[in-house]
Amino acid sequence: CFLVILQYGSTDGVGVPHIPHTARIVGGKNATAGSWPWQVSMHHDDAHLCGGTVINTEWVLTAAHCIITGSNPNEVNRTVSQIIVHPDYNKGTRFNNDIALMKLSSPITYSTYIRPVCLAANGSLFYNGTRVWATGWGQPLVAHDVLQEVQIPVIGHNECGCYYTTYNLANVTSAMICAGELGKGICQGDSGGPIQYRQGAQWIQAGIASFGVPCAIGFPEVFARVSYFQLWIMNQTGGTNVSFVESTSSGTDPDSSFVCSVVTPTNTTTAPNTTASSPGSRTVSSELAFVGTVAMILLMPLLA
Known part of the structure; x- marks a missing residue:
């Protein structure tokens, strides 16, 4: 197994890309070279499996469920000497x-x-509706595939938990943060990759892609909440040269007044389904039936 660090951007400092991002919402479009210089592609058997992020010269952050551990003219290859789940x-x-x-x-x-x-950093706030960027290659990765980027809103803890408990899928804990919207989000192969938020000139990683219901049907995707793990990360890495920045949100979080009721996002794509839903329209319940024939809740990626 080996790790490929794809040099996909240039920066003038920690979390500061040299190539500026535009303000447009990008629905799974090619990322501009120079945009995300910390993005990592984890390979297994010469194929992309998961994403990750460079946090200093020696350590890469990813999702626990990715653990197994690539040509770009700017790539750097490194094997892994230690894995800590x-x-x-x-x-x-x-x-x-x-x-x-x-x-x-x-x-x-x-x-x-x-x-x-x-x-x-611990104490960071990402209110419901905060716009963040998700990046990844998805799966499968074919030759010359380009890193993708998409801007999506944070979904508050109460609202996100409502989706998952209503359908008895998972408990959304304080160690998680949610984001996504209909037609925009992450899917297989994006696990371990970041959602990141711009604060001033710096980009701050808020989450690590973990799980969801495939794909971008209006159900929030769930990420490990990076700020929750600050102490653990510092203890494992020695805290040397890892930059933690407290992110702030102003005003009142709309999620604080959210009341859970039955929520049924509708997918308007024509992906297959196993129920009698009309073509081109699928409710959450039919999507879950379809997912259930594959792997229950999607682990991104679906590890065989």
């Missing part, structure tokens, strides 16, 4: 504490195309 992964509820660290066999050298991301 959170000791409480899956404890208490499925997918809880879905976070892992990988120590590289040798330090990387920062360059025009590779730099670390800032991590959300």
